[in-house]
Amino acid sequence: MTDLTQLEADLTGRIAAAADAAALEAVRVEALGKSGSISELLKGLGKMSPDERREQGPKINGLRDKVAAAIAEKKAALDAAELDARLASERVDLTLPPPPERKGRVHPTMQTLDEMIAVFGEMGFALAEGPDIEDDFHNFTALNFPPNHPAREMHDTFWLPPNETGERKLLRTHTSPVQIRVMQQGQNGKLPAWIAQGQAPPIRVIVPGRVYRSDSDATHTPMFHQLEGLVIDRDIHMGHLKWTLDAFTRRFFETDAVVTRFRPHHFPFTEPSCEMDVQCDRSGGSIKIGQGTDWLEILGGGMVHPNVIRNCGLDPDEWQGFAFGMGVDRLGSLKYGMPDLRDMFAADVRWLEHYGFSAFQAPNPATGLS
Template identity: 50%
Template sequence: MNELDALVASASQAFSAAGTPVDLENAKAQFLGKSGRITELMKGMATLAVDEKKARGAVINTAKQAIEAALNARRQALADAELERQLRSESLDVTLPGRQRGEGGLHPVSLTLERIEGIFGSMGFSVAEGPEIETDWFNFTALNTPADHPARSMHDTFYVEGGAADAPLLLRTHTSPMQVRHAVQHVKRHRAAIDAGQAMPEIRVIAPGRTYRVDSDATHSPMFHQCEGLWIGENVSFKDLKVVFTDFCRTFFERDDLVLRFRPSFFPFTEPSAEIDIQFASGPLAGRWLEVAGSGQVHPNVVRNMGLDPERYLGFAFGMGPDRLTMLRYGVSDLRLFFDGDMRFLRQFQ
């Protein structure tokens, strides 16, 4: 075995003994580095004749290529060994069930709102939406509740910056402002026909949404939901209110034995006015009267604020609390549970 064959064998043995990439690079430096054995052999050719340099250079290059081949083979072997180790340590059992993303669900109050919209939609009512930051005029004055009206004390609320001194802004205390907002836009669209004495298409709309008042206990929340309803036409009466709301309640609770009571009351935007109570014939609430809504014939002043003649157009309005309806439907005793964010409670409705 000549000198170069021995060098190749020595390099192969050193590379095979390297157990890590770092050890392998150190072994490489001994043979192929700037001060390595191959480099020293190349430097030694400086004193040789030209013909001898060609012959000597050829055999040294052959040895260098053999050493590089051995080096690359060991690098690949170490990489394969590392991959095998990772595969063993990070093995995946493909027979296990996959990790699925949990399915979400609607909030119980959202379920109730969808149910309300669906039932009234089947009766021909459309859904109106409006701003939660409302003007004093739409929230109070247009609904026959001027600044000096005692009923305003029942609507202690949150005022916000940005309004004028004579037109303050507030978080709406009910969704009733949408009655006037929707009616005003409806009348504008049909003003020419109304002025010509033609019949105006009826206004039949519900307005669900969030409302705000300074109130908080087991049955009240500073933020709560309301759903207002409005039906205005030339031949709409209190009888229609009773039929519509009775049908709604019996459909919502899926109880044909549900009894409704319209109890005289007062609201500044309706005259006459009535609280609506319901009574279940069976179940844990059997025999008890439960208040679920306020209602009445739309007050003539409100009809005027809509841009209509109260001598020709009349109708009814009602307002109910979807939060309370949700509590009754699912047997929840504390309103605050809906807004605490406790997933244990909310998952029951998914």
């Protein structure tokens, strides 16, 4: 007969000495497995006499329970020790400051402006800039505005108080004055330093910037952003203008389904002049470009008036060109579904979080615009 006391001491000693879960499992199988020492003793109960079974049965079952309890206790201790070791090795110092959270969004106007510049950059246009505070000559006279034109009045233009010489400056009402400055430099055979990669003439530039008009409603704001385009070369005609604007519109709205039409119009600085409309659907409280039967005016342009070319010191018999201008904010609102232009200047953080763009997704011809 097996000495149960000795077997218990041997098994509990080996259980206590188990260094890891694998060693403990080996002891369990040896004692309580199908062919384990305690399991064999339990199988032998059937061959004993009733008196032996009554005496040995409780002892063998008690040994099984003690060994199982010792194994469970040792397993819990090993698991706890393993967890402590992992916590120590994977410790995180919560006293350190967290990584900086990226805050801020790119304003939709700036995103739209970057997209427009990227499109015209693909076409080979250089970038030009000019002052926001202009004089009457560059803003009106050189652009063929007659002296009594309504645009010169206070209800359209923000005039500044006269300076010490009596000259009155104004906040530019369009970006077209930069065209004058570019062409004036062009007559000297070079462009100013702030025009990238330029030569003159021929001239091919775009002029983005802020402009100011005394107007405010859902589709007009006192300050807004405009992008002007100017091409001066020999043998330029309206077909070049139409192709340029059609190509821009399809690329900007990122669909070939855009349908455009050109209507006669009047601007003092272009002749002939036109406005361009895009086909759209106005149903459902939103404007969908490239579908429907409605039309929406998005920009104006035309052939540069000979008087404007002449005012800049160039010969209109030798040089011709076209010009166009479009509202950046309005095009952005059309593309991204912003119903009211005034919200773009309301400084509402909630609005910017909704419509703003990530600064890590700068538009470019390689990765797309939006």
